[in-house]
Amino acid sequence: xxxxxxxxxxxxxxxxxxxxxxxxxxxxxxxxxxxxxxxxxxxxxxxxxxxxxxxxxxxxxxxxxxxxxxxxxxxxxxxxxxxxxxxxxxxxxxxxxxxxxxxxxxxxxxxxxxxxxxxxxxxxxxxxxxxxxxxxxxxxxxxxxxxxxxxxxxxxxxxxxxxxxxxxxxxxx
Amino acid sequence: xxxxxxxxxxxxxxxxxxxxxxxxxxxxxxxxxxxxxxxxxxxxxxxxxxxxxxxxxxxxxxxxxxxxxxxxxxxxxxxxxxxxxxxxxxxxxxxxxxxxxxxxxxxxxxxxxxxxxxxxxxxxxxxxxxxxxxxxxxxxxxxxxxxxxxxxxxxxxxxxxxxxxxxxxxxxxxxxxxxxxxxxxxxxxxxxxxxxxxxxxxxxxxxxxxxxxxxxxxxxxxxxxxxxxxxxxxxxxxxxxxxxxxxxxxxxxxxxxxxxxxxxxxxxxxxxxxx
Numbered sequence: 001x002x003x004x005x006x007x008x009x010x011x012x013x014x015x016x017x018x019x020x021x022x023x024x025x026x027x028x029x030x031x032x033x034x035x036x037x038x039x040x041x042x043x044x045x046x047x048x049x050x051x052x053x054x055x056x057x058x059x060x061x062x063x064x065x066x067x068x069x070x071x072x073x074x075x076x077x078x079x080x081x082x083x084x085x086x087x088x089x090x091x092x093x094x095x096x097x098x099x100x101x102x103x104x105x106x107x108x109x110x111x112x113x114x115x116x117x118x119x120x121x122x123x124x125x126x127x128x129x130x131x132x133x134x135x136x137x138x139x140x141x142x143x144x145x146x147x148x149x150x151x152x153x154x155x156x157x158x159x160x161x162x163x164x165x166x167x168x169x170x171x172x173x
Numbered sequence: 174x175x176x177x178x179x180x181x182x183x184x185x186x187x188x189x190x191x192x193x194x195x196x197x198x199x200x201x202x203x204x205x206x207x208x209x210x211x212x213x214x215x216x217x218x219x220x221x222x223x224x225x226x227x228x229x230x231x232x233x234x235x236x237x238x239x240x241x242x243x244x245x246x247x248x249x250x251x252x253x254x255x256x257x258x259x260x261x262x263x264x265x266x267x268x269x270x271x272x273x274x275x276x277x278x279x280x281x282x283x284x285x286x287x288x289x290x291x292x293x294x295x296x297x298x299x300x301x302x303x304x305x306x307x308x309x310x311x312x313x314x315x316x317x318x319x320x321x322x323x324x325x326x327x328x329x330x331x332x333x334x335x336x337x338x339x340x341x342x343x344x345x346x347x348x349x350x351x352x353x354x355x356x357x358x359x360x361x362x363x364x365x366x367x368x369x370x371x372x373x374x375x376x377x378x379x380x381x382x383x384x385x386x387x388x389x390x391x392x393x394x395x396x397x398x399x400x401x402x403x404x405x406x407x408x409x410x411x412x413x414x415x416x417x418x419x420x421x422x423x424x425x426x427x428x429x430x431x432x433x434x435x436x437x438x439x440x441x442x443x444x445x446x447x448x
Contacts, residue, residue, distance in 0.1 A: 024182075028182065028203075032190070032199060033194060035189040035190070036189075036190065036191075036192065036193070036194040037194060038189075039189065039191050040193070040194065076211060076357075077181075077204075077207040077208075077211060077353055077356040077357070078353040078354060078356055078357040080353065085350060085351040085352060085353055085354065086200075086351075086352045086353055094195045094197065094350070094376060094378055094385055094388075095195065096194035096195035096378070097194060097195060097378065098193055098194050098379075100194070169304065169305055169379050169380055
């Protein structure tokens with residue numbers, strides 16, 4: 001989907017399928033990052049990603065509860081209506097690095113949460129369904145809360161020195 | 174009793190991947206499991222076969238049958254499996270070094286043999302597992318390896334062109350940075366009847382950090398593709414910058430599948446081996 005196209009979701013069911021995919025992808029993305037950080041013994045950042053994964057998991061569960069008694073449509077993986085190439089909160093994987101600091105990890109998390117919030121905002125702005133608008137704005141509010149929480153968390157972090165790589169890639173001097 | 178449909182995560186084995194954080198292969202794993210879920214593949218009817226290399230770890234992370242073979246021999250092992258078990262969906266995975274260097278000969282003949290399988294090559298233009306040497310797809314002037322401090326000076330291998338020349342009936346290129354589009358390509362590759370080759374540009378964050386620029390360089394194919402005209406496909410592949418994604422060429426050829434001789438026993442097979 002190109003940047004110029006508009007996100008238009010007109011049914012609550014379709015919206016919830018998008019929200020489920022977004023939150024579950026976010027959970028899996030953070031879990032994956034936490035796992036790989038553990039493998040590379042960057043335990044502090046692993047713990048941070050694990051906490052973020054837990055928040056996303058809770059959010060996904062909440063969306064599942066909202067959808068409990070609805071007949072949800074099936075959306076093929078490439079037909080989700082985000083403007084980015086994958087679920088908005090699981091995008092910048094290649095910005096990760098095994099030596100990354102907690103502050104860098106927090107930058108990735110903020111980038112993702114803001115993308116998620118922006119997606120919900122676009123749905124609210126463009127849908128002609130009042131029910132979808134209402135639900136989307138509730139999600140915007142929750143994502144805003146996440147963003148603010150992460151910003152506060154980030155502000156409380158101290159600037160970290162880059163970690164020394166004891167087994168660096170074999171690059172020329 | 175109705176069996177609930179499997180989700181993408183149900184196809185993951187639960188074994189934690191040991192790829193570097195940020196590695197493009199994570200997106201390939203995710204796209205492949207989504208493709209499997211979309212196709213509703215029965216786990217017990219799928220085998221993922223690989224060779225050696227970072228990308229060849231893939232079978233361990235997927236909860237189907239799997240075979241982590243030897244270097245460059247993924248296609249050979251997969252061909253044997255498909256010959257013996259034509260009922261299985263066979264998916265082969267590996268990297269550019271495994272597939273185009275030591276496995277180059279197998280690649281050529283798998284293309285022309287046209288057995289029904291999908292071959293996914295996660296191409297990062299480097300041997301990552303052995304600490305960053307130039308591979309067949311590395312550009313000749315890449316000098317960031319102590320082994321080739323002035324670059325290889327050798328023109329790089331064009332996988333799509335070779336596949337076409339060798340007779341493959343399905344040729345596509347995907348990008349790990351476009352996982353949704355990659356899922357669609359993998360679905361089409363698995364559904365294709367015959368040998369389907371998918372080159373996935375899957376960046377190595379550790380030895381090729383320059384590949385982060387792929388996000389700006391990769392673009393969808395502009396032409397009206399796929400084509401079933403090999404001449405047109407050749408022109409598009411040769412004129413392209415190697416960064417255009419999508420299914421380039423799709424044409425049906427007779428699928429090669431040896432007769433499955435269920436009546437054979439060990440004695441008969443041994444006799445056939447005698448000179």
